[in-house]
Amino acid sequence: MSAPAAPLPYLVFDFDSTFTQVEGLDELADIALAGRPDAAERVAQIRALTDQGMAGEIGFQESLSRRLALLGANRAHLAPLVARLKTKVSESIRRNGNFFRQFADRIYVVSSGFREFIEPVVADFGIAPEHVLANTFTFDEGGNITGCDPQNVLSRDGGKIRQLVLLDLDGPVYVLGDGYTDYQIREAGLAHRFYAYTENVTRPTVVAQADEVLPTFDEFLYQLKLPMTLSYPKNRIKVLLLENPDARAKELFLAEGYQVDTVPGGLDEDELMARIEGVSILGIRSKTQVTQRVLDAANRLIAIGAFCIGTNQIDLTGAMKKGVAVFNAPFSNTRSVVELALGEIIVLARRIPEKNPKMHAGEWDKSASGSFEIRGKTLGIVGYGNIGAQLSVVAEAVGMKVVYFDVAEKLQLGNAVKCRTLEELLEQSDVVTLHIDGRAENTNYIGEKEFALMKKGALFLNNARGHVVDVPALAAALRSGHLGGAAVDVFPYEPKTNSESFENELRGLPNVLLTPHIGGSTAEAQRNIAEFVPERIMQYINTGNTQQSVNFPNIQLPAQQAHRLIHIHANVPGVLANINNVLAQHHVNILGQYLKTNEHIGYVITDIDRQYDQEVIQALRAVAHTIKFRVLY
Ligand SMILES: NC(=O)c1ccc[n+]([C@@H]2O[C@H](COP(=O)([O-])OP(=O)(O)OC[C@H]3O[C@@H](n4cnc5c(N)ncnc54)[C@H](O)[C@@H]3O)[C@@H](O)[C@H]2O)c1
Numbered sequence: 001m002s003a004p005a006a007p008l009p010y011l012v013f014d015f016d017s018t019f020t021q022v023e024g025l026d027e028l029a030d031i032a033l034a035g036r037p038d039a040a041e042r043v044a045q046i047r048a049l050t051d052q053g054m055a056g057e058i059g060f061q062e063s064l065s066r067r068l069a070l071l072g073a074n075r076a077h078l079a080p081l082v083a084r085l086k087t088k089v090s091e092s093i094r095r096n097g098n099f100f101r102q103f104a105d106r107i108y109v110v111s112s113g114f115r116e117f118i119e120p121v122v123a124d125f126g127i128a129p130e131h132v133l134a135n136t137f138t139f140d141e142g143g144n145i146t147g148c149d150p151q152n153v154l155s156r157d158g159g160k161i162r163q164l165v166l167l168d169l170d171g172p173v174y175v176l177g178d179g180y181t182d183y184q185i186r187e188a189g190l191a192h193r194f195y196a197y198t199e200n201v202t203r204p205t206v207v208a209q210a211d212e213v214l215p216t217f218d219e220f221l222y223q224l225k226l227p228m229t230l231s232y233p234k235n236r237i238k239v240l241l242l243e244n245p246d247a248r249a250k251e252l253f254l255a256e257g258y259q260v261d262t263v264p265g266g267l268d269e270d271e272l273m274a275r276i277e278g279v280s281i282l283g284i285r286s287k288t289q290v291t292q293r294v295l296d297a298a299n300r301l302i303a304i305g306a307f308c309i310g311t312n313q314i315d316l317t318g319a320m321k322k323g324v325a326v327f328n329a330p331f332s333n334t335r336s337v338v339e340l341a342l343g344e345i346i347v348l349a350r351r352i353p354e355k356n357p358k359m360h361a362g363e364w365d366k367s368a369s370g371s372f373e374i375r376g377k378t379l380g381i382v383g384y385g386n387i388g389a390q391l392s393v394v395a396e397a398v399g400m401k402v403v404y405f406d407v408a409e410k411l412q413l414g415n416a417v418k419c420r421t422l423e424e425l426l427e428q429s430d431v432v433t434l435h436i437d438g439r440a441e442n443t444n445y446i447g448e449k450e451f452a453l454m455k456k457g458a459l460f461l462n463n464a465r466g467h468v469v470d471v472p473a474l475a476a477a478l479r480s481g482h483l484g485g486a487a488v489d490v491f492p493y494e495p496k497t498n499s500e501s502f503e504n505e506l507r508g509l510p511n512v513l514l515t516p517h518i519g520g521s522t523a524e525a526q527r528n529i530a531e532f533v534p535e536r537i538m539q540y541i542n543t544g545n546t547q548q549s550v551n552f553p554n555i556q557l558p559a560q561q562a563h564r565l566i567h568i569h570a571n572v573p574g575v576l577a578n579i580n581n582v583l584a585q586h587h588v589n590i591l592g593q594y595l596k597t598n599e600h601i602g603y604v605i606t607d608i609d610r611q612y613d614q615e616v617i618q619a620l621r622a623v624a625h626t627i628k629f630r631v632l633y
Pocket residue numbers: 309310311330333334337382383384385386387388405406407408435436437438442445463464465489490517518519520521
């Protein structure tokens with residue numbers, strides 16, 4: 001964006017909890033009182049007084065003098081305070097440092113805090129000492145802070161109003177602050193607008209009076225079409241999280257500045273269509289079906305996060321054609337599934353699913369019948385991907401022989417032996433375990449014919465996807481006694497929430513262990529997933545990096561001092577040439593560019609060297625076959 005045509009209104013910034021994330025006096029107290037036995041109590045009292053003053057519950061003068069009395073601070077504490085405050089500048093203000101430097105002559109910091117620590121902090125943003133209006137400390141001979149200069153208008157009640165009168169600014173004035181005293185400037189008719197600044201603290205009494213609420217400074221710049229570092233304020237990005245991913249996911253998205261909505265359990269197609277409008281990031285697990293209809297209803301969707309391994313519940317091609325990148329957590333819960341599978345093999349081999357309920361019913365059935373050690377037995381792993389391969393290693397460690405079958409060529413681990421066909425594996429395995437993915441072609445992959453090929457008394461495990469097994473055929477093989485037992489974690493239809501009952505023909509069969517799709521449901525896995533997926537999505541949104549996307553061409557261009565443009569288009573000849581023609585026509589130099597295509601789309605990251613203007617952006621959006629175009633920064 002280019003500089004505004006009309007002069008910028010004067011911007012009057014509060015300092016504490018607005019320019020910085022914290023209150024200067026609170027931090028000073030923290031430093032000055034460190035090591036004192038009553039430190040915590042005094043700091044708490046000071047914080048309470050700050051809040052009461054800011055919310056307008058007690059007069060400013062009273063709040064200030066009572067805080068200074070509690071402080072016990074000295075001149076020597078000021079240098080560490082300034083160093084600390086420099087690290088606590090509000091994120092969005094730091095991010096837009098260039099804006100402050102460019103418009104420093106239109107910006108004032110008017111604060112009831114103290115010049116001694118404000119001036120050096122805002123100086124880094126190009127704001128001159130004469131544009132800082134704040135209190136000054138008084139000191140005794142020993143350098144102890146005794147109070148504040150009583151002649152300074154800001155030390156008195158209504159001080160900011162008087163200061164604005166003295167300033168006598170000749171043009172519109174916009175005030176940005178978190179406190180009631182900031183609003184009072186507007187109330188007194190000395191400002192045209194008051195923006196309640198809530199990036200660090202939200203005071204309901206102040207928000208209630210505001211012309212606008214600013215969760216970040218980006219939002220202010222965006223609303224006023226002023227030059228900004230990001231192209232779009234993060235607080236406008238809406239995230240919808242379904243199916244209870246670990247709370248860490250919400251925490252990370254909130255920390256990034258996004259708005260986050262959560263819906264426990266899943267939503268069906270119509271419910272999701274009704275909720276998806278305006279959502280930029282959708283987070284789901286294995287139950288939610290993201291269909292073409294859902295994608296068509298999604299007017300702002302940028303990315304989908306599958307907080308799991310499987311992505312068969314998402315129309316990946318449909319999403320790609322809409323320019324929506326999908327990310328999953330390809331190995332965050334792998335180990336959890338492996339451990340479950342190993343446990344299940346042992347539990348089935350000892351017929352625990354039958355013995356445990358009998359014990360609870362008071363029946364003592366001590367017998368070795370049908371029970372065996374797993375040592376020396378053959379485990380047949382169908383699908384030698386991340387889970388299958390790791391199970392192979394663990395199973396060998398407990399003495400099993402491993403054979404595997406995979407449609408793709410895979411590295412053979414340990415002493416595992418590859419089978420050329422599924423049939424070869426089924427015929428020789430004492431235990432068959434499925435770890436194939438949920439692609440549509442795998443529907444009913446294991447049915448009557450495959451069960452018949454398995455050894456009499458063999459055990460069968462499905463921790464992959466419900467639809468890959470013909471469940472009635474499995475039930476028949478168990479009922480007939482051909483199979484010795486089964487463990488099943490996934491089902492063609494799974495209840496949407498914990499309150500829906502589970503219906504399936506496997507219920508009540510002997511030596512059958514049923515679990516409610518909890519292969520990946522461990523604290524460790526869920527936490528890993530909840531960090532992995534948001535991290536990938538935020539990388540994509542912030543840098544355009546598509547590494548590990550499951551449906552986009554994977555590319556990454558190193559960060560450099562540049563403006564970055566992202567172009568997603570239908571993969572037809574000539575689009576890159578057209579993009580570059582637009583840039584050439586507008587004399588925009590390309591610093592770096594990377595295009596990667598797949599059979600449906602092309603994905604281009606372009607770094608350009610100069611401030612772009614709206615004309616270039618419009619022209620790039622208009623390039624034929626554009627699916628989505630984003631300016632990152
Ligand atoms: N129960 C759970 O909670 C849980 C947790 C995690 C993963 N999963 C599921 O486990 C499965 C495996 O996960 P992963 O991370 O190992 O996946 P992966 O993609 O790493 O491995 C899957 C392997 O199966 C192979 N394959 C696909 N179709 C095949 C077929 N018809 N015959 C033989 N091999 C075939 C692929 O070539 C690949 O090597 C997936 O379906 C995943 O959704 C379930």
